[in-house]
Amino acid sequence: MLVVITYDVSTIDPGGKKRLRQVSKLCQDYGLRVQNSVFECVVDSTQLRQLKYKLLEIINKETDSLRFYRLGDNYKTKVEHIGNKETFDLEGYLFI
Amino acid sequence: MRKLLNSLFITSPDVYLTLNGENIVVKKEESDIGRVPLHNLESIYAFGYSGASPALMGACAERNISLVFLTKNGRFLAKVIGESRGNVILRKAQYRISDSDSLSLLIAKHFIIGKVYNNKWILERMTRDYPLRIDLSMFKEVSRELSKNLIEIKNATDLELLRGYEGQAAILYNKVFDQMILQQKEDFFFKGRNRRPPMDNVNAMLSFAYTLLANDTAAALEAVGLDAYVGFLHRDRPGRVSLALDLMEELRGVFADRFVISLINKKIVNKNDFFVKENGAVIMIDEARKKFLKAWQDKKQEKIKHPFLGEKISWGLVPYAQAILLARHIRGDLDGYPPFLWK
Numbered sequence: 001m002l003v004v005i006t007y008d009v010s011t012i013d014p015g016g017k018k019r020l021r022q023v024s025k026l027c028q029d030y031g032l033r034v035q036n037s038v039f040e041c042v043v044d045s046t047q048l049r050q051l052k053y054k055l056l057e058i059i060n061k062e063t064d065s066l067r068f069y070r071l072g073d074n075y076k077t078k079v080e081h082i083g084n085k086e087t088f089d090l091e092g093y094l095f096i
Numbered sequence: 097m098r099k100l101l102n103s104l105f106i107t108s109p110d111v112y113l114t115l116n117g118e119n120i121v122v123k124k125e126e127s128d129i130g131r132v133p134l135h136n137l138e139s140i141y142a143f144g145y146s147g148a149s150p151a152l153m154g155a156c157a158e159r160n161i162s163l164v165f166l167t168k169n170g171r172f173l174a175k176v177i178g179e180s181r182g183n184v185i186l187r188k189a190q191y192r193i194s195d196s197d198s199l200s201l202l203i204a205k206h207f208i209i210g211k212v213y214n215n216k217w218i219l220e221r222m223t224r225d226y227p228l229r230i231d232l233s234m235f236k237e238v239s240r241e242l243s244k245n246l247i248e249i250k251n252a253t254d255l256e257l258l259r260g261y262e263g264q265a266a267i268l269y270n271k272v273f274d275q276m277i278l279q280q281k282e283d284f285f286f287k288g289r290n291r292r293p294p295m296d297n298v299n300a301m302l303s304f305a306y307t308l309l310a311n312d313t314a315a316a317l318e319a320v321g322l323d324a325y326v327g328f329l330h331r332d333r334p335g336r337v338s339l340a341l342d343l344m345e346e347l348r349g350v351f352a353d354r355f356v357i358s359l360i361n362k363k364i365v366n367k368n369d370f371f372v373k374e375n376g377a378v379i380m381i382d383e384a385r386k387k388f389l390k391a392w393q394d395k396k397q398e399k400i401k402h403p404f405l406g407e408k409i410s411w412g413l414v415p416y417a418q419a420i421l422l423a424r425h426i427r428g429d430l431d432g433y434p435p436f437l438w439k
Contacts, residue, residue, distance in 0.1 A: 030133055041133075094102055095390075096104070096129060096130045
């Protein structure tokens with residue numbers, strides 16, 4: 001399934017920058033960065049739980065926020081892209 | 097059943113593959129041109145001479161992603177194998193069978209029964225779908241001969257005899273192969289199999305399809321813990337994935353041959369997709385190879401009901417399903433190896 005993950009990590013407090021970096025790195029392990037703090041991850045339910053668990057270890061619930069949008073298996077008709085930063089389809093043809 | 101993941105094809109020659117976190121990163125002159133999380137991948141095919149970092153090779157081996165290097169023309173160069181995984185007991189059982197001609201025969205027979213049966217049904221399907229465009233009586237005749245052949249194979253008493261019957265079946269099948277090409281007949285014809293190098297368009301495509309299929313079956317066998325290099329029908333030879341070639345026999349016709357024929361008949365490829373080298377070898381141009389791989393990917397995603405498991409799976413998982421069944425037989429959980437019988 002496709003899960004869109006967005007986050008806001010507050011960088012006002014001293015550990016914020018570190019948390020931001022860790023969150024972004026972790027999300028990148030699981031999916032594609034489509035905008036600055038937006039990731040699209042094609043994962044199964046186990047991988048999603050792993051990712052969630054790891055993210056919860058990093059963030060500070062008082063100041064940061066995380067949002068998960070589950071778009072299911074038939075996500076291809078649900079996503080529309082306009083403008084630059086074109087990405088590719090993880091389940092389509094991968095030719096480089 | 098497991099989900100079939102995607103394959104990444106690297107067709108630009110001057111790139112380098114590296115690992116970053118859990119991603120494969122494709123680099124071209126120091127800049128990243130692509131990045132894909134490894135958990136979305138089943139296999140990586142690198143065509144041409146693109147290199148890969150040892151860290152990436154390790155990561156692929158660990159996660160059971162087959163990383164294969166091929167020449168630009170699709171000939172096999174190398175693949176990355178990690179620590180031998182799976183079950184020693186299973187692998188030892190496999191070696192014991194391979195050492196014994198009589199035990200090998202029992203399994204090898206089933207590979208060939210699968211192959212001949214499937215080829216017979218390819219022909220039967222042609223007579224049903226295109227009765228007016230082929231030599232109907234010839235097809236029916238060959239099909240009858242193949243049925244007789246199946247009984248002979250079933251009763252074969254040693255491996256040499258089995259190879260003989262297989263050869264007979266191949267001659268029969270090749271005799272009508274050319275007639276299955278219904279379109280672009282002046283550019284695509286089949287007069288017989290030739291390879292290293294392939295000398296005509298059809299053989300060039302067949303060779304390419306067989307290489308891809310052999311890699312898929314080898315990866316499937318390794319995934320279930322069998323040794324892809326120790327076969328029952330094909331003899332051991334250094335660097336030859338004998339068991340993968342064995343397992344592939346039953347899929348050659350229904351998967352690779354039909355795929356190549358459909359590319360021609362649907363006019364997805366045409367004569368401009370090939371060129372002839374000075375020595376007569378025929379190769380596909382880069383664009384054609386891309387078309388071929390795209391169609392191959394589509395074919396792998398197509399769903400089919402597995403005749404033995406009774407489950408709907410994608411074509412791309414068929415080698416994997418057969419590898420599981422073979423492992424179950426070797427382990428003793430199944431009385432015989434059930435070949436993939438297609439109709």
